Amino acid sequence: MVIDVKVPTPGESIAEVEVAVWHVSSGDLVRKNQELADIESDKATLSLTAPESGKIEILVEAGTTVKVNSIACRIDGSVAVPEQSPAPDAGLTAANTNVEAKATEDVKPSSEPEKATDESKVKHPDIKVTPLAREKMDAENIQMDELLAGLRKLTSKDVDAYLEWQKSGTNGDSAGSNREMNRSRMSQLRKQLSKRLVQVKNETAMLTTFNEVDMSALMNLRRKYQDEFVKKYGFKIGLISFFLKAAANALKLHPMVNSMIDGDEILSPGYIDISVAVQSPKGLMVPVIRNVDKLSLPQIELEMQQMAEKAKAGKISLEEMTGGTFTLTNGGVFGSMLSTPLINPPQSAIIGMHNITDRPVAINGKVEIRPMMYVALSYDHRLIDGKDSVGFLLDVKRMIENPASLLSGGKNPDKLLLGL
Structure with a gap:
């Protein structure tokens, strides 16, 4: 059958x-x-x-x-x-x-075409033939020599080109010898990404605000408890998990950053689903971590681990990339010092992490060398005002510089203790 x-x-x-x-x-x-x-x-x-x-x-x-x-x-x-x-x-x-x-x-319709095909493979080992083309050649009993002979004639220019190729090096590997232009099809994923990026530039009033974060406290925290964390959970805790948790807490304090425009209406979700930009062999993918505000740091890190594995295998489903309310991207893994990330429509904002570098900063009137990171928030100014955008980024900065505040929903633990 x-x-x-x-x-x-x-x-x-x-x-x-x-x-x-x-x-x-x-x-x-x-x-x-x-x-x-x-x-x-x-x-x-x-x-x-x-x-x-x-x-x-x-x-x-x-x-x-x-x-x-x-x-x-x-x-x-x-x-x-x-x-x-x-x-x-x-x-x-x-x-x-x-x-x-x-x-x-x-x-194979007969043994003769099969024999001809095998002989062609021996004579022309470098020429690849698609399965469909080979089937047609076998059906019509066409040998590769006949096919090649019927395609074109050699001219003096071909001979000159070959002589130049010989002079440049036996394999054409010397500097400047290879001037070929490779042409490949754009994948469906890349096509859609191109459309969305142009859509963002044309249909939003995008603006970016910046700040810098002192990563000392967070890096010391990870360094101190990393071994104990790995022993308990079986994987390391990364920086992105802290930023996701900080962003989720800051979105609760600034709900307009978590909103989006739908025609003449403003949609304000009662949940926080953060999309995370991930580079995969097939291009940029943006899977979603659901209810980030309700997850613990180990749970967020586990979601990140599973998401990264699926991205490498190219197995992230459509459902896993749909419905995010906010996006985080990390250009720092590629060495980026500063950038203006593009909004992921229909969302209204995206936060960008960057690389960590030791820089001199003023601490209590003295110059100290601290690990610093620039962070950027791109947002749709039609919906989000400067007060919310700057306040959001400042709250993320405050929580990363004081990781204990992540336990209190981003609020100052001292003030909570005093009932202020």
Whole structure:
């Protein structure tokens, strides 16, 4: 029985996706639940998995944009798949040999095209052929030599170019010898990111305010209790967790920074879900940590650990990147000293962390060297006034410089003790 494998839908608002990469080739034997391909949309990356075991026929080449629910490949479930692959140095069993032979018969119309293809591989080992192109060549009994000969003629310019390449170095690795222009398709994720960044510049009255934070108390706290923390929880506590907790407390004190514009109305959520910008192999992703104000520092750090692992694997879902009310980004991990982060719509504000450098600062009338960090808050001035934006950043600064205040919701512990 042949099964049609359709392109999954990442969400209701998405009609088209891109088949980013195939992990198998047409004609391969695949097992049930095996990952076949990565499907990339403008918001998330999904895996295309095999519903049944059998031989796969790929209908859509990698890099092609297709509609959701269209057929990406077919699986012939009548072809038996061995339960375990044989060892590399072991001979094929009779059963496996029959399966290989049957799979070959289904793909190759005759033995002659197969022989021609193998000879072409020997003559042109550097030329790669896609599975679909090879299938067409086999069907029409076209050899690679014939195909290459029919494409173009060599001219004197080609000979001159080759001679210049020889003079520049045997592999063309010498400085200035490689002037090729590489062209690649922009991913759906990158396309959507580009649109959103332009949208922010065109549709918001974005302004950025800055401050600096003395990181001494926080770094001493981490240094003092890091080993004990790791022993209890199994992972280290990072700086971002403290900033997330401080931002959540400051958002409670300045709820307008946690709000957003919807037409002629202002939406003010009764919860605090903070998006965290994460760099992944597929580009920038912004997953959301829910109810940050209600989480402890170990819980926030655990969420961060799990989120980072998913980002590296490119497995963050659409739901995990939807619904944030505020965003945190950390350019300091790349060495950034100062920046103006762009708002993540429809949110109205974003805080940016930067690298920590030892700088001379005035402490009680004396110059001391302290670990300092610049922090930035970009906000939509249509909604957030200077009082709230500056006050928010000052409260974050105060809580980071006095980490114990994080336990009291950002309020001064001394004043709470005195009932002030």
